[in-house]
Amino acid sequence: MHDLIQQISDKFRARFGVEPLLVMSPGRVNLIGEHTDYNEGFVLPAAIDKAVVFAVAPRQDTVCHFVSQDYGQEFRCDLHELGRSPLRWPDYLEGVIDQFVRNGYAVRGFQCVFGGNIPIGAGMSSSAALEGGLAFAVNEMFRLKIDSLTLVKLAQKAENKFVGVHCGIMDQFINIHGLEKKVLKLDCRSLEFEYFPFERPDLRIVVCDSLVRRELASSEYNVRRRQCEEGVEVLKKYAPGIRSLRDVGFCLLEEHRADLDPVVYRRCDYVIRENIRVEEACRDLLTGDFKSFGERMGASHAGLRDGYEVSSPELDALVEAAAKVEGVLGARMMGAGFGGCVISLVEEGAVPELRERVSRDYQASFGRTPNIHVIRIEAGTHVI
Numbered sequence: 001m002h003d004l005i006q007q008i009s010d011k012f013r014a015r016f017g018v019e020p021l022l023v024m025s026p027g028r029v030n031l032i033g034e035h036t037d038y039n040e041g042f043v044l045p046a047a048i049d050k051a052v053v054f055a056v057a058p059r060q061d062t063v064c065h066f067v068s069q070d071y072g073q074e075f076r077c078d079l080h081e082l083g084r085s086p087l088r089w090p091d092y093l094e095g096v097i098d099q100f101v102r103n104g105y106a107v108r109g110f111q112c113v114f115g116g117n118i119p120i121g122a123g124m125s126s127s128a129a130l131e132g133g134l135a136f137a138v139n140e141m142f143r144l145k146i147d148s149l150t151l152v153k154l155a156q157k158a159e160n161k162f163v164g165v166h167c168g169i170m171d172q173f174i175n176i177h178g179l180e181k182k183v184l185k186l187d188c189r190s191l192e193f194e195y196f197p198f199e200r201p202d203l204r205i206v207v208c209d210s211l212v213r214r215e216l217a218s219s220e221y222n223v224r225r226r227q228c229e230e231g232v233e234v235l236k237k238y239a240p241g242i243r244s245l246r247d248v249g250f251c252l253l254e255e256h257r258a259d260l261d262p263v264v265y266r267r268c269d270y271v272i273r274e275n276i277r278v279e280e281a282c283r284d285l286l287t288g289d290f291k292s293f294g295e296r297m298g299a300s301h302a303g304l305r306d307g308y309e310v311s312s313p314e315l316d317a318l319v320e321a322a323a324k325v326e327g328v329l330g331a332r333m334m335g336a337g338f339g340g341c342v343i344s345l346v347e348e349g350a351v352p353e354l355r356e357r358v359s360r361d362y363q364a365s366f367g368r369t370p371n372i373h374v375i376r377i378e379a380g381t382h383v384i
């Protein structure tokens, strides 16, 4: 990470000739609780040791000038004339600026060089790292004194309104609130949160990237969200108090199964079960029962595959290969799905065999070798 920080700050100085403010904005893993955030349920993410580094400095005018180290591209826009770019990556940044402007914050133009090592589109939230990191940097740079929850919501809105993905709040929340060696249980309705230690010296979190990329915006993500809303609309007729799937229990769902489209029923059933799994997994953490925790990860994957139908043959194959390795406590697809990666909880001694097995099986089935990352849980976005 030190090299990355050096590269970005050197590049900024060479390009703009002033000292930048440096901000580090991490990616995330989610241990359990997938597609529950926009249903006002529970999630259990952590910030990781893969990040985007931003170097920024204010300008006197209203121009925002971005230099992307990874794409080798530059982009300029005016605070008052923001629009989507064919380059795509500027949308995540312009979306953030757009939110500052719309909310009447006293911002000016600025220069920015950024780059990182979060695999893009792999389900480790490279987009939330861009949004959360820039929101944080702008807040610091112009001394706006915006509180962290407001920054989270602003970053989420950037994605909802400007990029057009109706994502929940998980990724932006953990990006700002992550803590070293801790997972965060977030109640996505009340936004109350609680940290749980996630550290056993003999356990590792391993992320296997399928290398399959599906664009969230054009994908089924928004469709899933609508299906959940449809379930709530139908069930509301019988239980007017419910606001989201968070309020729905098995009894209500089963009682009105016949009224629901079978696909909608399956989506609702998955969400209800996944919320319960998050609560139970947190109890496992309190008792240090990582074996049970791992089994819940496996159950979560089965639900995402069969009930929510957001897995893919590649992700299923990665989970199956991992499950065959002794010392793997659990594995599941992570993030929105359809592509991206699988997260496994693994005994340290089993990591070499996991690498071997997963690479071999995946190569045999799909003709390519997945990227495998052993990750550490690190702090959320902060000034370097």
Ligand code: GLA
Pocket (backbone or CB within 6 Å): 033, 034, 035, 036, 037, 038, 167, 168, 169, 170, 171, 335, 336, 337
């Ligand atoms: C994406 C979204 C999150 C969440 C996950 C699925 O990462 O950005 O809000 O919905 O998918 O759990």
